[in-house]
Amino acid sequence: MSENLLEATGVEKHFPITKGLFKRQIGAVRAVDGIDLSIRTGETLGLVGESGSGKSTAGRLFTRILEPTAGTITFEGEDISHKSVTQMRPLRRDVQMIFQDPYSSLNPRHTVGAIISAPLQIQNIPTPNGVKKAVQDLLALVGLNPEHYNRYPHEFSGGQRQRIGIARALALRPKLIIADEPVSALDVSIQAQVVNLMEDLQREFNLTYLFIAHDLSVVRHISDRVAVMYLGKIVEVADRDDLYKNPRHPYTVALMSAVPVPDPVRRDRAQRERVLLTGDVPSPINPPSGCRFRTRCWKAQEICATEEPPLITRLDDPESHLTACHFPVVNDETVAGRRPAATPA
Amino acid sequence: MSLGPEASITDETTTPTADAAEERDRGEKAIAGRSLKQIAWRRLKKDKVALAGGIVVIFLIVVAILAPVLTRLWGHPIDEYHVDQIDPTLSTPLGKLGGISRHFLLGVEPTSGRDIFGRILYGAQTSLTVAFLSAFVSTAIGTIFGLAAGFLGGWVDSVISRVMDFLLAFPQLLFAIALVSVLPDTILGLGDRWSRVLVLVGVIGFFGWPYIGRIVRGQTLSLREREFVEASRSLGARSPRILFRELLPNLAAPILVYTTLIIPTNILTEAALSFLGVGIPPPNPSWGGMLSDAVAFYSIDPMYMIIPGGMIFITVLAFNLFGDGLRDALDPKAR
Numbered sequence: 001m002s003e004n005l006l007e008a009t010g011v012e013k014h015f016p017i018t019k020g021l022f023k024r025q026i027g028a029v030r031a032v033d034g035i036d037l038s039i040r041t042g043e044t045l046g047l048v049g050e051s052g053s054g055k056s057t058a059g060r061l062f063t064r065i066l067e068p069t070a071g072t073i074t075f076e077g078e079d080i081s082h083k084s085v086t087q088m089r090p091l092r093r094d095v096q097m098i099f100q101d102p103y104s105s106l107n108p109r110h111t112v113g114a115i116i117s118a119p120l121q122i123q124n125i126p127t128p129n130g131v132k133k134a135v136q137d138l139l140a141l142v143g144l145n146p147e148h149y150n151r152y153p154h155e156f157s158g159g160q161r162q163r164i165g166i167a168r169a170l171a172l173r174p175k176l177i178i179a180d181e182p183v184s185a186l187d188v189s190i191q192a193q194v195v196n197l198m199e200d201l202q203r204e205f206n207l208t209y210l211f212i213a214h215d216l217s218v219v220r221h222i223s224d225r226v227a228v229m230y231l232g233k234i235v236e237v238a239d240r241d242d243l244y245k246n247p248r249h250p251y252t253v254a255l256m257s258a259v260p261v262p263d264p265v266r267r268d269r270a271q272r273e274r275v276l277l278t279g280d281v282p283s284p285i286n287p288p289s290g291c292r293f294r295t296r297c298w299k300a301q302e303i304c305a306t307e308e309p310p311l312i313t314r315l316d317d318p319e320s321h322l323t324a325c326h327f328p329v330v331n332d333e334t335v336a337g338r339r340p341a342a343t344p345a
Numbered sequence: 346m347s348l349g350p351e352a353s354i355t356d357e358t359t360t361p362t363a364d365a366a367e368e369r370d371r372g373e374k375a376i377a378g379r380s381l382k383q384i385a386w387r388r389l390k391k392d393k394v395a396l397a398g399g400i401v402v403i404f405l406i407v408v409a410i411l412a413p414v415l416t417r418l419w420g421h422p423i424d425e426y427h428v429d430q431i432d433p434t435l436s437t438p439l440g441k442l443g444g445i446s447r448h449f450l451l452g453v454e455p456t457s458g459r460d461i462f463g464r465i466l467y468g469a470q471t472s473l474t475v476a477f478l479s480a481f482v483s484t485a486i487g488t489i490f491g492l493a494a495g496f497l498g499g500w501v502d503s504v505i506s507r508v509m510d511f512l513l514a515f516p517q518l519l520f521a522i523a524l525v526s527v528l529p530d531t532i533l534g535l536g537d538r539w540s541r542v543l544v545l546v547g548v549i550g551f552f553g554w555p556y557i558g559r560i561v562r563g564q565t566l567s568l569r570e571r572e573f574v575e576a577s578r579s580l581g582a583r584s585p586r587i588l589f590r591e592l593l594p595n596l597a598a599p600i601l602v603y604t605t606l607i608i609p610t611n612i613l614t615e616a617a618l619s620f621l622g623v624g625i626p627p628p629n630p631s632w633g634g635m636l637s638d639a640v641a642f643y644s645i646d647p648m649y650m651i652i653p654g655g656m657i658f659i660t661v662l663a664f665n666l667f668g669d670g671l672r673d674a675l676d677p678k679a680r
Contacts, residue, residue, distance in 0.1 A: 023499075063579050085583065092581035105572035109594035119580045168576065 004038040005176055005208050006062060006095075011035050011071035011081075013057050017285065030284050031057040033232035034071065036311060039176065044202065044209040046223030046240070048216060048255070052281055054232040055212045056100075059178045062210065063097050064088050075176075093123055096169040100181040102161035106153040112139070112164055113149035119171040138167040143197060159190035163197065170201065178210045183218060195222055216259045220244055228252050231292040232284055234311060238321035246319050248328040251293050291326065299327045385598075388674040395670020401663035409473045412466040420463035424628040427458035437646045451652050455642045461652055464630035468653065471538075471631045472660070475545045476611040482550025484604045487557030488596070494558070495565025496588060506562070509555035517552040518617065524548060525623040538629040545624065549614050557603050564599055568592050598675040605668035609661040616657055632657050 014028035032054040039045050039062075049055050060066045062073060064080055073081045080091060096119075099105035106115055116135045120127060127134040136146035142163040153161055162182060169177055179198070183191040195218060201207060213219050219226055226243045228236040228251065236249040247253045254275040277296045282288050288295050294304040303326055311324040320328065389395060408415065416422065431438060436456045445452040451461040494505040525544060532540040568574065569592070577591050618624045619633025627634065632653040639650035 060575075065575055065579050085581075089581040092579065095579075097576065097579045099572045099576060101572055105576050107573040107577075107591055107595070109597075118577065118582075122577075122580050122582050122586070165576075168580075172580075 003041055005041045005076060006039040006210075007074045008035060008037045008058075008062065009072050011037075011058070011061055011073060012069045013054075013061055013066055014069045027285050030232050030287060032061060032068075033284075033287070035229075035232070035234045037227060037234060037237070039208060039210055040225075041175075042206060042208055043224040044211055044222050046219035046226040047210060047212045047229060048214060048219050048226060049229035050214060050255075050281065052231075052284065053229040054284070055214075055229055056180050058229070059097070059180045059210060059212050062176075063095050063178050064091075065097075089123070093172045094175045096172060096174040096177050098162075098165050098169050098177060098179040098182045101185050102158050102165060103185075105165050106161055108153055111150045111152055112156075115153070115164060116149075116167050116171055119168060123172060125172070134171075138171055139164075141170065141201070142167045157190075158186050159194060162186060162190075162194050166194075166197065166201070170205070173205065174207070176208045176210070178212070180212045181214070182211075184213060184215060191218065198222065216255065228255065231281060231287055233292055233324065235293065235324045236322065237311070242319075242321055246321075248314075248317075248320060248323040249293075249325045250297050250299055250327075250329055253329050291324075293325075299329075301327065385674040389670060392670040392673065394666050395674070398663045398666030398668075398670065401659065402667055405469060405660055405663070406473060408466060409469040412463075412470050415466055416460075416463040420466070421460035423459065423463045423467050423630055425459065427453055427460070429458070431456065431458045435645065437642070442648050445648070452648055454638070455646050455649060461635075461649070464635060465632070465652060465656055468630040468632045468635060469656070469660075471542060471625050471629070472612050472615055472633075472657075475542055475549065475615045476608045478542075478546040479548075479550035479553060479611045479615075480604050480608045482546060483553035483607060484557055484600060486551070486554035488561050488600060490554065491558040491561025492565055492588060492592070492596075495562040496569060496584075496592070502562070505558070509558050512552060512555045515552065517548070517614075518621070520552075521545075521548045521618055522621060522623050525618075530626070537626050541625050545615055545618060549611050553607055553611065556607060557600065560599055560603055561596060564596055565592060568595055602668060602672040602675060605664065605671055609664040609668075612657065612661055612664070 011032060012030070012034050013032040014030050016025045017027040017029065018024060019026045035054075035058060037045075037058075047055050047058065057066065061068050064073070064083065068081050071081065072079055075091060075095065078091075080088065083091070110118075113132065113135045116138050117131045119125075120131065120134060132149065135149050139146045139149060144160060144163055144167070148156075153164065156164065162185075165182075182198070183194050186194060198209065199222060202209060209222070211219060211222055220240060223240050225237065225239050227234050228243075228249065230251050236243065236247070236252045238246075238248075243252065244256065247256050254277050257275045275298075279296050282292070282295055288305070290306050291297070291300070291304040291309050294300040297304070307326070309324045309326045311322050313322055314320045314328060317328070317330065421427070431453070438453045438455060438458070442452060451465060453460060454464075490505050490509075494502040525541075528544055530537050530540065532543060535543060574587055574591055577587050582591075615624060615631070616633030616636065619631040620637040622637065624633050625631040635653040636650060636657075639646075639653070643650045
């Protein structure tokens with residue numbers, strides 16, 4: 001097992017809710033509420049979960065755009081959880097980010113050249129062959145025409161813009177790239193191109209990725225390991241094949257069953273069944289006691305409301321992996337609430 | 346008020362041939378992208394009304410700058426009396442239309458017989474100087490405080506927003522009248538004309554900044570949440586870089602448009618203050634002051650009122666048309 005590049009222990013981010021003239025704090029949105037996660041050198045860790053589960057906040061904590069309320073984040077053994085902007089500066093070279101929205105992540109008033117050379121400028125990185133050459137090399141690297149360096153973002157398509165965002169992230173030759181839903185805003189045909197580009201670049205530059213997404217099939221394609229988040233907590237972490245074959249947490253089971261299968265013949269043959277969750281995700285302002293998933297879980301019992309399940313590997317199950325559940329799902333278990341997909345909903 | 350990508354796409358599809366031709370003409374630079382400035386200029390060129398407004402504005406500025414030359418060529422000094430042009434019994438100008446003739450292009454004043462042409466030109470100097478400088482003051486203060494309020498947020502935002510509310514509710518005209526009567530006639534050794542211009546610029550500019558401040562604050566609030574700001578931060582950029590390199594270029598369009606649109610308001614305010622007698626001290630001319638003088642004569646010499654009134658009307662209209670056109674060119678979505 002390779003060493004951990006980034007390690008998070010008990011990381012929390014609470015956004016205060018204030019009221020009135022004196023900004024009295026009346027509560028907090030617990031976007032990320034105590035997560036333990038490690039990213040190993042050279043791997044791609046997928047982070048999945050539905051909207052509002054805190055995936056993006058977690059990504060912004062790891063790049064230290066946000067400061068954690070509690071817990072520690074270490075990068076290459078160095079504690080970065082409370083470093084100031086100035087202290088973080090040299091570390092920015094090693095951790096970079098790719099953003100979700102290719103339309104708002106590029107400044108419309110800057111040329112592509114200015115956007116991609118900004119990291120070199122801010123970090124004072126010498127360019128032996130001139131800034132223009134460096135920018136053109138980066139453009140070529142991500143599959144764009146190097147002659148386009150003085151065009152503006154509005155002259156590019158969504159996929160091309162995302163490539164510009166990738167070029168900007170690569171400019172500093174980082175070790176870790178945190179990709180916050182990098183393909184969810186793109187057409188499906190473009191998604192594959194961008195994901196493949198990211199894989200090629202990973203091989204070429206020995207990159208480590210944290211790939212945040214809600215699309216399970218994309219995550220399955222690119223990830224080595226996958227972590228599942230629900231309401232600010234990590235509920236399950238496992239190697240990709242292990243997780244997709246033997247999901248242990250009821251939430252993961254439900255999430256997996258919601259992935260659409262494009263081929264109706266295969267869908268019938270596999271006797272695929274769906275788990276339908278009822279109700280909404282509870283508010284992160286006032287999350288349920290004990291296990292956060294218990295309000296929507298078909299296996300919930302009394303202990304789930306009183307005791308929070310730790311993220312552990314159960315010894316009684318040989319195929320188990322890190323799961324935060326009192327009653328993990330076992331193989332071939334009939335799940336209550338599961339019903340054939342063929343029945344019209 | 347950013348220019349969306351769809352704006353440029355429609356622009357490109359409407360003029361494909363012109364684009365191609367220009368692209369070829371540019372030769373070596375053919376692959377260079379068109380900046381938003383170029384797109385806006387292209388759009389503005391098609392807006393004939395705005396162009397006409399712009400031409401009138403430029404014409405007025407040239408006239409104001411060349412006022413001494415033009416007066417020497419076709420007019421008479423502003424404080425030279427021509428009693429021979431006045432009917433001694435009625436004290437109205439001799440001749441038709443307020444005494445318009447080859448020697449007095451816009452006629453003469455009743456009673457004194459001073460040349461209106463020269464006085465209008467010097468009045469343009471005063472009006473435009475006050476309007477431009479006070480617009481500049483408003484824009485500078487408004488941009489700085491609007492950026493600070495929007496970017497820093499928290500208590501800074503609360504304080505600045507309350508100050509803006511307070512200033513917007515303040516009776517500006519009454520304050521100006523009171524202030525002018527208290528201040529000395531000459532400040533900083535500028536002479537009475539330019540000292541009063543300075544006071545007017547200060548008052549109009551200071552009471553005008555909340556309008557721009559609010560717009561800049563709102564735009565900053567929405568821009569601050571855009572991902573390119575976060576991207577810049579994740580590259581290690583400090584706040585000044587984010588403010589001036591990332592945010593300010595995106596604010597340039599709305600700031601430019603609202604500056605153009607407060608200039609006519611400032612011209613009207615200056616005219617109103619001069620009309621009320623707290624503008625430029627006599628014998629120095631200003632359009633508002635001339636209107637005020639004309640009140641006593643409008644039934645017997647209407648031209649004396651029509652000429653400065655018409656000048657104010659044309660100037661304000663030209664600035665407004667130009668400003669509207671500029672807004673449409675820079676932000677097609679607001680139409």
